[in-house]
Amino acid sequence: MSEHPVTLVAHGGNLHEAAQRYGIAWDAWIDLSTGINPHGYPVPPVPPAAWRRLPEDGDGFAACAARYYGAPHARHVLPVAGSQAAIRVLPALLPRASVAIAPLTYGEYAPAFARAGHAIVPLDVERDTLPEAVTHAVVVNPNNPTAAHLSAARLLHWHAQLASRGGTLIVDEAFADAFGHDRSESLAHATSREGLVVLRSPGKFFGLAGARCGFALGAPALLAALRAHLGAWTVSGPARHAVTHAFEDSAWQSEMRVRLAAESARLAALLRVHGFAPYATPLFAWIADPRAAALQDALARRAVWTRRFDAPASLRFGLPASEDEWRRFESALAQAMQAIG
Structure with a gap:
């Protein structure tokens, strides 16, 4: 029997479960x-060859991602089957030690590091200097679900501390695309440094989660070890086609960032009307409230599904997909608030 039994981490998107x-x-x-x-990226028709041929490294996919993210070179970029694939494997490639992870963040990191034999300690994001006992750290930036954002300067300061101990800083920038293409706030440009890994995902901003495509950015030696564990053909031909077109469509990106900023402001304003103090990114808003479980249930009874967290009691809200959904959500929220008192 495994010392660390596999447990499934709860995620959003489990709509069939809610419906049942x-x-x-x-x-x-x-x-x-x-x-x-x-409002996902409108993927052009997939050419037949993308279905018939095995994906090839020489197709320029890593180079395209390096240009989009601002990585030093294509050799610092490894396409993976969603950043989740890298999260599962990276802990086994790092020396076993203490890893600092925020108590409320993306839920797959702590189990992955625990399975690999690391000791998990809470990350205090207010600290300028990390405890000496900490060798590795994981930061989701902006954080999911709290929307907290740390500056590149703070993260590079932490990286220098960990690197001096032979450790690694993993920065998950899955939600960074929606903030604008300000490369100074991403650490993608710094991934030639040993002991720094940046994970990126086109699934969130581009709405291409079903493509199961992500990228690990880091030093070539670590990426080579990661690739050896993941094996060949980690990203399908159709996914490569879709993501390449999305990365090269700068006009769509600019227009979508404006649209998401406006819709995020609308969502936050709606939550404030009902007395909440939301923290938001352009793609979601998060509220901490002791009534979170009751509110999730009341909304669900009105066919609105949200993501709940227990510590602290809180809810995360994504964006409605249409004006009709906005109207329905506004009505359901008002009714749900009345129901829970």
Whole structure:
């Protein structure tokens, strides 16, 4: 029997489960349980060769990602089957030690490091100097679900501390694309440094979560070890086609950032009307409230699905996909607030 039994981490997007639990047809729901852009990139038709041929490293996919993210070179970029694939494997490639992870952040990191034999300690993001006992650290920036954002200067300061101890800083920038293409706030440009790994995902901003495509950015030796564990053909031909077009469409990116900023402001304003103090990114808003479980249930009974967290009691809201969904959500939220008192 494994010392660390495999447990499934709860995530948003589990709409079939909600539909079954509440007895409401799947297609009747408004799914606000993820932070995925509901206005996904319009992928052009997939050429037949993308289906027929095995993906090849020489197709320029890593170079395209390096240009988009601002990485030093294509050799510092490894395409993976969603950043989740890298999260599962990276801990086994690092020396076993203490790893600092925020108590409320993306839930896959702590189990992955625990399975690999690391000791998990809480990350205090207010500290300028990390405790000497900490060798590795994981930062989701901006954080999911709290929307907290740390400066590149703070993160590079932490990286220098960890690197001097033979450690590694992993920065998950899955939600960074929506803030604008300000490369000074991403650490992608710094991934030639040993002991720094940046994970990126086109699934959130581009709304391409179903493509199961992500990127690990870091030193070539570590990426080579990661690739050896993951094996060949980690990203399919159709996914490469979709993501390449998305990365090269700067006009769509600019227009979408404006749209998401406006919709995020609308979501935050709606939550404030009901007395909440939301923290937001362009793709989701998060509220901490002791009534979170009751509010999630009340919304679910009105066919609105949200993501709940227990410590602290809180809810994360994604963006409605259409004006009709906005109207339905506004009405459901008002009714739910009345129901929970």
